[in-house]
Amino acid sequence: MTPPHLPAPTPDPAPAGDFAGDFAGVFGPVPALDGELCFDAGSLDAASTDFGGLVRQPPAAVLRPGSAEDVAAMVRHCRARGLKVAGRGQGHSTNGQAQVASGLVVDLGTLDSVEIRDDGTAVVQSGVRWSTLVRASLARGLTPPAFTDYLELSIGGTLSAGGLGGQIGHHGTQVDNVLELQVVTGEGELTTCSPTVRPDLFHAVLGGLGQCAIITRATLALVPAPRSVRLYTLAAPSLAALTAQQAALIGEGRFDYLVGQAHTPSPEGWSYMIEAAAYDGTAADDARLIGDLDHTAVEVRDLPYFDFLNRIAPMVEVFESMGEWRRPHPWFDSLLPASAVDSVVSETLATLKGGSVGASAVVLLYPVLTAKCATPLPVMPDEELAYLFSLLKTASPGADSAEEMVAANRRQYDATLAVGGRWYPIGSVPLTTDDWVRHFGPFWDEFKAARHRYDPDGILTPGQRIF
Numbered sequence: 001m002t003p004p005h006l007p008a009p010t011p012d013p014a015p016a017g018d019f020a021g022d023f024a025g026v027f028g029p030v031p032a033l034d035g036e037l038c039f040d041a042g043s044l045d046a047a048s049t050d051f052g053g054l055v056r057q058p059p060a061a062v063l064r065p066g067s068a069e070d071v072a073a074m075v076r077h078c079r080a081r082g083l084k085v086a087g088r089g090q091g092h093s094t095n096g097q098a099q100v101a102s103g104l105v106v107d108l109g110t111l112d113s114v115e116i117r118d119d120g121t122a123v124v125q126s127g128v129r130w131s132t133l134v135r136a137s138l139a140r141g142l143t144p145p146a147f148t149d150y151l152e153l154s155i156g157g158t159l160s161a162g163g164l165g166g167q168i169g170h171h172g173t174q175v176d177n178v179l180e181l182q183v184v185t186g187e188g189e190l191t192t193c194s195p196t197v198r199p200d201l202f203h204a205v206l207g208g209l210g211q212c213a214i215i216t217r218a219t220l221a222l223v224p225a226p227r228s229v230r231l232y233t234l235a236a237p238s239l240a241a242l243t244a245q246q247a248a249l250i251g252e253g254r255f256d257y258l259v260g261q262a263h264t265p266s267p268e269g270w271s272y273m274i275e276a277a278a279y280d281g282t283a284a285d286d287a288r289l290i291g292d293l294d295h296t297a298v299e300v301r302d303l304p305y306f307d308f309l310n311r312i313a314p315m316v317e318v319f320e321s322m323g324e325w326r327r328p329h330p331w332f333d334s335l336l337p338a339s340a341v342d343s344v345v346s347e348t349l350a351t352l353k354g355g356s357v358g359a360s361a362v363v364l365l366y367p368v369l370t371a372k373c374a375t376p377l378p379v380m381p382d383e384e385l386a387y388l389f390s391l392l393k394t395a396s397p398g399a400d401s402a403e404e405m406v407a408a409n410r411r412q413y414d415a416t417l418a419v420g421g422r423w424y425p426i427g428s429v430p431l432t433t434d435d436w437v438r439h440f441g442p443f444w445d446e447f448k449a450a451r452h453r454y455d456p457d458g459i460l461t462p463g464q465r466i467f
């Protein structure tokens with residue numbers, strides 16, 4: 001096995017002989033299942049790595065559940081045999097978060113049913129991708145209110161992290177729009193929870209990084225879907241202009257969607273861009289929407305709603321064709337309080353060269369109204385306005401090595417915490433338990449108590465390295 005944190009951009013194929021026989025023995029006689037328990041080299045190899053390509057840990061088996069009951073039966077079985085278990089959605093983690101060395105990975109992709117109910121809610125199994133859900137809901141004129149930038153992530157995967165995107169100023173995060181969950185706890189209990197039924201479990205699972213339960217199904221709020229979107233891309237004259245305008249715009253709720261980016265340095269330095277969208281906006285709205293904004297250039301596009309949501313898909317194709325999509329991705333994601341955003345971002349960008357972030361890097365700056373993010377996790381900075389600041393790095397040929405990028409992430413983590421910021425825990429930062437205690441801050445005691453209550457033997461999701 002490659003030790004954690006060594007990049008393995010092109011993982012070695014797993015030797016079939018090493019896996020099949022030995023690991024089947026670890027599990028002993030397993031319960032009858034609706035789905036299948038896989039020991040083949042292909043299944044184990046696929047579950048050994050992730051989008052980050054930094055950590056490689058082969059599991060002993062992969063469960064492709066045919067039902068939520070399968071997940072519960074195998075969690076009970078693993079618990080009795082002292083084996084660890086993790087759910088895996090689309091494996092878009094960047095630091096081994098969905099991996100389990102010599103344990104069981106539950107590939108939730110087979111839990112893939114979607115039901116759009118007449119009461120305007122969606123009941124989805126956790127392996128469903130957001131792209132599948134929104135296609136189904138749009139057929140009924142409805143949409144989930146909050147999205148991530150990339151739609152090919154699983155419902156269970158983003159609900160375990162938080163799910164932040166450009167609709168946050170109106171609708172909060174994805175976890176703020178969950179009505180009920182069906183989960184399997186670390187004791188193997190299949191149960192439901194909601195804000196009123198077992199709320200401690202509900203709140204420890206949403207944004208809870210798989211530490212207390214595996215989500216098997218979610219009931220989600222839907223809202224009427226717009227038909228088209230008018231998308232403005234505005235060049236901001238400076239970082240300070242970008243953050244000040246985002247603060248004003250999100251405060252007054254002028255746009256339905258609001259994000260921003262810093263573009264990798266050219267000889268002239270960094271450039272800044274705001275993306276702001278008005279649902280069902282028209283040309284007649286332009287003067288009201290952008291007439292008073294300080295910008296040096298603007299591009300206006302009208303897009304069908306789904307194409308708007310899915311608009312990074314063509315960029316992903318380009319990255320795939322460049323080979324960048326398969327290279328190591330030592331990502332860093334943070335939530336900065338508004339009071340520190342300009343200083344931290346400008347200091348960070350001043351030290352970044354193209355090689356520090358790679359050929360296909362993206363630097364995100366999204367405003368976040370913390371009051372809209374009412375679910376306790378993910379942990380937010382203690383100010384009304386915060387900013388998601390993400391350095392989406394790729395260890396491209398000729399750029400810094402993946403190890404250098406991970407080391408830089410660790411320094412960035414310390415700088416973030418020092419100003420009252422929080423890590424958005426989806427990226428690649430080596431953390432100790434003490435770091436996690438600092439990260440969770442006032443929520444740590446409750447989170448730890450929930451972990452002991454619902455996963456007393458500590459078998460769930462070791463790849464997060466929290467406990």
Ligand SMILES: Cc1cc2nc3c(=O)[nH]c(=O)nc-3n(C[C@H](O)[C@H](O)[C@H](O)COP(=O)(O)OP(=O)(O)OC[C@H]3O[C@@H](n4cnc5c(N)ncnc54)[C@H](O)[C@@H]3O)c2cc1C
Pocket residue numbers: 050051086087088089090091092093094097098099108126127147148149150153154155156157158160161162163164165209210213214215216426461463464
């Ligand atoms: C290209 C790209 C774009 C992204 N954009 C955004 C964005 O805009 N906003 C944002 O917030 N995030 C974004 N992310 C991060 C993403 O939301 C998280 O990494 C998410 O966890 C990935 O979902 P997944 O299905 O791939 O989960 P996996 O990587 O498979 O799993 C992630 C973690 O969740 C656990 N898990 C997975 N499924 C379940 C389940 N059903 N029950 C319990 N635990 C489970 C796993 O064990 C693991 O610990 C992006 C990631 C990528 C690669």
